[in-house]
Amino acid sequence: xxxxxxxxxxxxxxxxxxxxxxxxxxxxxxxxxxxxxxxxxxxxxxxxxxxxxxxxxxxxxxxxxxxxxxxxxxxxxxxxxxxxxxxxxxxxxxxxxxxxxxxxxxxxxxxxxxxxxxxxxxxxxxxxxxxxxxxxxxxxxxxxxxxxx
Numbered sequence: 727x728x729x730x731x732x733x734x735x736x737x738x739x740x741x742x743x744x745x746x747x748x749x750x751x752x753x754x755x756x757x758x759x760x761x762x763x764x765x766x767x768x769x770x771x772x773x774x775x776x777x778x779x780x781x782x783x784x785x786x787x788x789x790x791x792x793x794x795x796x797x798x799x800x801x802x803x804x805x806x807x808x809x810x811x812x813x814x815x816x817x818x819x820x821x822x823x824x825x826x827x828x829x830x831x832x833x834x835x836x837x838x839x840x841x842x843x844x845x846x847x848x849x850x851x852x853x854x855x856x857x858x859x860x861x862x863x864x865x866x867x868x869x870x871x872x873x874x875x
Contacts, residue, residue, distance in 0.1 A: 733748070734790060737836070738835075747839060748787070750843055755787055760783075762779055763775055788839070788840075789804070789812060789832075790811065791805060803816065
C-alpha cells in the first residue's frame, strides 16, 4: 500500500502560460472527481453519468494554479493564496471564460501529464522490490490454522 503525498508539477501550455497541477490524486480527490460527473436522481434512484462533465472534472481535480491572464494582462486568480486549493466557483467561472482552443489545450496538457505519470507508475511496478528487512512471513500464522489443528 502507498500513501499519495501532495506533489505539484509545473506544466506549460502551448501559448506559454504555466499551470501547476497535482502529480497524482489520492482516493478522496479521485472520488470527488468522479462525483462531479455523476448525479443521483432521488425520484427514480437512478445514477446518471454526464460524460460532458468529465473534462471539467479532470481539470478541477488536477489544476492548482496557473499564470493565465485576462485581456488586460491581469492574472486570473483561481485561489486566494499559494497553498490554498482553487476556489471551485472562481475556477468554474474562469474556465467558462476561456477561449475554447485554450480550454482544449489545458485539458490536453493535463491528459498528457496523466499519461506520463501512468507510464512512470507502471515502470516502477516492474522494478519494485520488497523494502529492505521486510519479513515475508509477517502476519502469517506460525502453525496451520483451521480444521486440521
